[in-house]
Amino acid sequence: MGRHTVLEAIAVADCAIEIEGDDLDDLFATAAGAVAELMVNPITVPLAVERRVTLAAPALDLLLFDWLSELIYLKDSEQLVFPQARVRVRPDSPCRLQACLSGGVIDRERTELRADPKAVTLHQLTVEPLARGWRARVVIDI
Amino acid sequence: MNTLPVGDCVWEIPPSEKPGMLVPARIYASEALLSRMDAGVFEQVTNVACLPGIVRAALCMPDGHWGYGFPIGGVAAFRADDGVISPGGIGFDINCGMRLLRTSLTEPEVRPKLRELVDSLFAAVPSGVGATGLVHLSDAEFREVMCQGARWCVKHGYGWADDLDATEGGGCLPGADPERVSQRAVARGRDQLGTLGSGNHYLEIQVVPPGGIHDARVARACGIEAPGQIMIMLHCGSRGFGHQIGTDYLRKFDQSMSAYGIRVRDRELACAPFRSEEGQAYFAAMNAAANTAFANRQVITHRVREVMGQIFGRDPRELGLSVVYDVCHNTAKLERHVIAGESIELVVHRKGATRSFGPGAADLPAAYASIGQPVIIGGSMETGSALLVGTAHAMEETFGSTAHGAGRAMSRAQAKRLVRGDALMRALEERGILVRAASRSGVAEEAALAYKDLDEVVDVVDRLDIARKVASLRPIGNIKG
Numbered sequence: 206m207g208r209h210t211v212l213e214a215i216a217v218a219d220c221a222i223e224i225e226g227d228d229l230d231d232l233f234a235t236a237a238g239a240v241a242e243l244m245v246n247p248i249t250v251p252l253a254v255e256r257r258v259t260l261a262a263p264a265l266d267l268l269l270f271d272w273l274s275e276l277i278y279l280k281d282s283e284q285l286v287f288p289q290a291r292v293r294v295r296p297d298s299p300c301r302l303q304a305c306l307s308g309g310v311i312d313r314e315r316t317e318l319r320a321d322p323k324a325v326t327l328h329q330l331t332v333e334p335l336a337r338g339w340r341a342r343v344v345i346d347i
Numbered sequence: 348m349n350t351l352p353v354g355d356c357v358w359e360i361p362p363s364e365k366p367g368m369l370v371p372a373r374i375y376a377s378e379a380l381l382s383r384m385d386a387g388v389f390e391q392v393t394n395v396a397c398l399p400g401i402v403r404a405a406l407c408m409p410d411g412h413w414g415y416g417f418p419i420g421g422v423a424a425f426r427a428d429d430g431v432i433s434p435g436g437i438g439f440d441i442n443c444g445m446r447l448l449r450t451s452l453t454e455p456e457v458r459p460k461l462r463e464l465v466d467s468l469f470a471a472v473p474s475g476v477g478a479t480g481l482v483h484l485s486d487a488e489f490r491e492v493m494c495q496g497a498r499w500c501v502k503h504g505y506g507w508a509d510d511l512d513a514t515e516g517g518g519c520l521p522g523a524d525p526e527r528v529s530q531r532a533v534a535r536g537r538d539q540l541g542t543l544g545s546g547n548h549y550l551e552i553q554v555v556p557p558g559g560i561h562d563a564r565v566a567r568a569c570g571i572e573a574p575g576q577i578m579i580m581l582h583c584g585s586r587g588f589g590h591q592i593g594t595d596y597l598r599k600f601d602q603s604m605s606a607y608g609i610r611v612r613d614r615e616l617a618c619a620p621f622r623s624e625e626g627q628a629y630f631a632a633m634n635a636a637a638n639t640a641f642a643n644r645q646v647i648t649h650r651v652r653e654v655m656g657q658i659f660g661r662d663p664r665e666l667g668l669s670v671v672y673d674v675c676h677n678t679a680k681l682e683r684h685v686i687a688g689e690s691i692e693l694v695v696h697r698k699g700a701t702r703s704f705g706p707g708a709a710d711l712p713a714a715y716a717s718i719g720q721p722v723i724i725g726g727s728m729e730t731g732s733a734l735l736v737g738t739a740h741a742m743e744e745t746f747g748s749t750a751h752g753a754g755r756a757m758s759r760a761q762a763k764r765l766v767r768g769d770a771l772m773r774a775l776e777e778r779g780i781l782v783r784a785a786s787r788s789g790v791a792e793e794a795a796l797a798y799k800d801l802d803e804v805v806d807v808v809d810r811l812d813i814a815r816k817v818a819s820l821r822p823i824g825n826i827k828g
Contacts, residue, residue: 281587311477321545328415
């Protein structure tokens with residue numbers, strides 16, 4: 206089961222997040238949950254919409270960049286936020302991601318709003334294996 | 348890092364401090380402000396000093412803090428002919444900026460209607476996550492906005508012709524090309540015209556406090572007559588449209604810069620030669636985003652006029668609701684500056700730094716030609732903001748640039764641990780400041796304790812003569828994302 210921590214000493218005006226997952230699938234799913242939690246209180250979003258996402262990138266860190274950028278894009282283009290994600294990551298060349306997102310439209314009467322992230326940055330972006338599992342670090346521009 | 352004093356409030360890190368530095372890094376700050384700057388400032392400003400084509404020095408303004416790529420408060424100029432352009436030197440929020448409106452209203456006239464005014468502005472100007480604007484555009488219309496900026500708004504009834512004179516670049520930067528913008532950027536931004544966003548963006552009702560006028564002649568030229576006068580300030584940018592353009596080109600440059608033999612110390616500094624096809628494509632897209640930001644602030648101005656006209660039962664012109672100035676603080680602009688006695692074309696990056704052109708500089712409207720360009724420095728919703736003007740010395744010292752805000756001194760997470768948004772809103776109301784916000788946690792993140800002392804930042808830029816104090820402004824009402 207993945208977990209994430211906000212790193213307070215990095216990029217003080219933005220949001221630096223460290224994410225750990227049991228495997229790459231868990232890491233990317235946990236990262237998606239962390240971004241949703243940054244935007245809204247996830248329990249105030251009905252899980253009424255499903256969306257499939259397919260991505261490919263030349264490296265795992267860029268795949269994470271594209272993945273989280275996609276979630277921010279959906280927030281602005283369709284006002285959708287996804288607290289839950291089932292993710293399959295293949296670290297081939299290129300790296301590939303297939304995901305099924307569950308969430309809903311941001312309802313300004315019911316959804317508890319938090320920050321409105323602008324973008325994923327490449328500043329200190331890392332994805333690395335641990336003895337058990339994987340760890341990533343990402344800075345989100347707020 | 349070895350940071351040496353080289354003048355009053357000027358500190359320099361020599362090129363010997365880091366392999367690859369082409370010029371020194373220069374930080375403008377009092378000792379107190381320097382001591383509150385985080386480690387990221389020193390690391391990032393020296394990384395910028397390594398970028399190809401940089402001239403004179405990589406600069407950091409007194410409100411500098413850890414950003415991504417450039418520090419916030421970062422300024423750097425690159426030779427147009429053999430230098431680079433970097434999205435990380437501009438920020439994702441392209442043409443994030445400030446707009447200040449004057450009114451002929453006084454605090455005693457506004458106080459009795461303040462709650463109604465703040466509530467009505469909060470309803471009229473959408474803010475926060477997922478907000479969409481009230482102007483709905485076709486793809487073709489949005490392309491016109493990209494090319495025409497605030498001019499499109501005035502042409503379509505969202506403003507007055509004289510608003511454009513009081514906007515940097517007339518509210519429209521040249522060279523915007525919609526063909527250089529992705530469909531994803533259009534999909535993200537098309538419905539957001541007239542929205543505030545969140546984070547440190549705001550719409551604020553302010554008053555000139557007693558003793559708040561520091562230069563009566565220049566203040567009068569800016570439409571500020573006396574303490575007690577009500578002003579309106581906006582802080583926002585190009586919204587999802589600009590954010591997506593930044594994302595698209597950062598990703599492209601990260602992959603393409605090795606073909607130009609460019610290596611950077613932070614991937615967020617990914618860049619392209621300015622004259623390359625990639626560099627020109629980004630510049631054209633960036634100008635399109637800058638123009639939508641001008642349009643965004645223009646539509647919000649229109650909403651403010653509608654609301655205030657309705658609440659005070661008078662035509663907005665009778666209320667004196669004219670624009671003092673609109674100035675960018677996240678851009679790269681092609682400018683000529685004198686380097687070693689020679690006028691050179693430079694790509695001046697300002698990331699969280701305000702243009703501060705002095706008297707007689709190009710691009711100033713007639714009203715400000717003799718006094719310098721108005722500079723708007725935004726502070727927190729508790730402490731207030733400041734109006735200054737640009738100086739001749741800024742042209743020589745900082746490529747015509749100065750600070751843009753108080754500068755963050757504490758992380759968002761730490762601020763939220765120390766402050767509760769609803770408690771802060773109640774405390775501010777007791778002090779006569781009404782806050783309406785889409786997000787309570789967002790209010791906590793923007794508490795004054797998370798920022799450096801605005802007055803000290805303003806005093807330092809005035810002391811350095813990279814902008815001159817005109818007036819202080821204190822909030823009485825604030826709308827946040």
